[in-house]
Amino acid sequence: MVRLPYLTALTTLLSYGILFVFGHLRDFFRKIFDWSKSNNLQGYAPICLGYEDFYTRRLYLRIQDCFGRPISSAPDSWFDVVERYSNDNNKTLHRTEKTTKCLNLGSYNYLGFAAADEYCTPRVIESLKQYSVSTCSTRVDGGTTKLHTELEELVARFVGKPAAVLFGMGYVTNSAIIPALIGKGGLIISDSLNHNSIVNGARGSGATVRVFQHNNAPHLEEVLREQIAHGQPRTHRPWKKIIVIIEGIYSMEGELCKLPEIIAVCKKYKVYTYLDEAHSIGAVGQTGRGVCELLGVDTADIDIMMGTFTKSFGSCGGYIAASKEIIQHLKRTCPAHLYATSMSPPAVQQVISAMKVILGEDGTNRGAKKLAQIRENSNFFRSELQKMGFEVLGDNDSPIMPIMLYNPAKIPAFSRECLHQNVAIVTVAFPATPLLLARARICISAAHSREDLIKALEVISKVGDLVGIKYFPVEPVKPNKVEHLKKIE
């Protein structure tokens, strides 16, 4: 829940207003100057029409150096950020050879599998030598290897569903599965803060799309009752089927979804549910099995569970887990299975090894230790940030914590100051978040040690004071807490 103080809202609106006015002024003068220059388009319409990239040209380019920072090492807990310079006021950026070692608070590396791992990497290299980099073929033609079938069974076992199917990219999984499940005459009800891949998949399916308020089960019930009673728009025929799409952890809010309430509503009205666990699989839950385990929901109650391997397993790709009939149907109709190159075998092996570590089947208890570490790290970090007076979103146990910034000027200030102090932070603004609600997003990893987190807290606190984002009152520091911190240092 975002609690935006009135003064901050006013100043943010004022800042954006000034930026827009200046942007329009510059556009106006640019048009005047270009009037005299010859127009060499010769009858073609310009490839990017006027207002489409207004935001890019006039606002984003000013702070371009805060985004897209290249790195030159693995995205582990500490990594090397390449330094860039610009000669023309941030319009173009050039790489240098110099790098700075920074603490990584931005990569999706929840369980620490991002860099070379002692169990996974030798096996990955072996599978690379055996199966080579790519199969150059689709899954149905000649691209299914033994590794793919092994991973599908392992994923189904891990998630708790009868069967699973793999895809080479998480984004394509959503965009290509939703059209295969529902078409014209169906209804999709999706959470208002769903990811762009789900929105694209829903639009590409041809079904009617309705939105319910974020994480609000009573509102979902209201929307469902109204839609079922009125039927399809204009013809009022009954809907063919209804699917409700929700996510496990919302990546811009760090919140868990209210799964038990939403599943209860869906069961009452006989609608199908689709759960996207991109950020929560492997990262939350006692044994890493995602939000279902954490919130105590039986996996048989959810019709389709989707997830990706990019975040917790340090690989790439996505999966769908559901009943055997649904998976067989998808294998026959889903275009991503029939037309796209199959997942690269070393990436498949990485997921197999990572899952074995998490399940404890590699013979050690590294998996359980990693899961306990990330839970402890997230809870510690979140509580410390809240004590310092920052506005932190998200629930307990979730490894994503956004810190609200609001004003557009604070975005580059926070990002650049933190980078000077060797902490790499991700800042997010429009269009990924609403215009007024810019934030800095921190992703905690099991690879972060206590010292790393304490250093990060110090830097963030200092920079937060400098930039002025401690919107809430600071909790008074209790004496024994200070000693506890001193002991760890």
Add this chain to the structure above:
Amino acid sequence: MALAMVNVTASVLDWVSSYFDAPTRAVVFGVPIDGHLVVEALLVVVILFQLTRKSYKPPKKPLTEKEIDELCDDWVPEPLTPQITEDMTYEPPTLESAAGPHAIVNGKEVVNFASANYLGLVGNEKITDSCVGALEKYGVGSCGPRGFYGTIDVHLDCEQKIAKFLGTPDSILYSYGISTIFSVIPAFCKKGDIIVADEGVHWAVQNGLYLSRSTVVYFKHNDMKSLENKLEEVTRRSKHPEKVRRYIVVEAIYQNSGQIAPLDEIVRLKEKYRFRIILDESHSFGVLGNSGRGLADHCGVPIEKIDIITAGMGNALATDGGFCTGSVRVVDHQRLSSSGYVFSASLPPYLASAAIAAVDYLEENPSVLSKLRTNIATLFNELSDVPGLVLASHILSPIVFLKLKKSTGTGKTDIDLLDSIAKQALEEDSVLIATTKRSSLDKCKLPIGLRLFVSASHSESDLLKAAASLKRVAALLIS
């Protein structure tokens, strides 16, 4: 009775007219109030009163809670997926080794014509070594989208290398082959724009066209006359040619038929009617042209004339992912508005380093292209007289496409026949070939058939074996 009525009416009228003609009773603010003014004022008040009344509409009764409950109870949804019948449980052959020209399927060695491994780079030593180095340095995944610390220096090196190889100013990498084209098209085409596309484009292009919400007109597959007619029609109907963006979308080598698009014709038409070209070179990058630079090299067209080129790297370059290249404006625009680039994790770094190594290999050994061409010509020759099947692809296309001479009746029986040919060829002769499988979401109406992907590392005996096997099995199964 009538007389009484008349009397009453007359007296009422007298009474009213007396008021009407009454002399001035009062003077208000210098205006003499005559009797008739009072009646007129009353009339105005009545008119105003009527105007403020709402017009009569029969009252709308919203559904009561009980009615909604009943409707919800009555509603029965369709099952999420249709019933699965026996023949739908087809399992593809499982490889137990790398997908090279000779692969191991179910324990025995087969000749592999189902992998688009055109340059024979699967299993190449140099590429494997560079991947091992990348895996040890960077791990497997990149753990983030390009905007949030997912940009690794190998990505930037790969983009520069591809741009330099093709001779374009800049290029941009995507993390998956098919997501390239269906992210590029909606980034440049919005509602109101006009697109003229070939009817044989594959599903990813169709999805991109649908997501872009532009007006799409299809022309007959690879037919330049039909294209010209459609361009003429569209230009005539278009009202504001200066404000509407217009594109022609074609593939260099069509996946669904193996035909090659005549690029010089298309460029001539594009310049005549002021359209822009989006060209998908997934199967022609690294194959066509003297140096493998694709269709523009093959047709002798300067690369600047093609506005946007996209390609998936899962074919000739034996890695995964895709790229898009064009002018600086084109590439920069995609970095913020292409959904498959912004909202998705970036390409794993070892695949990017494999792409760099593959392009290096292609630059250093251009002779592999002539080997590929000889292989294609040999196979084309051998397969020209298979009983019951006819060659439908272009003579230079590395996808050799065979379709049925005569359909067996319905689409379903055709598919079954082709599947049984492929199955028998695999089981009896150890030759792995692929049939075209169409998704139910695919709108392409081109005929299905058998596809053989020719590689530069196939030996002559492999090609002869495949041809002999197909001839034998086709003679058996096609009556």
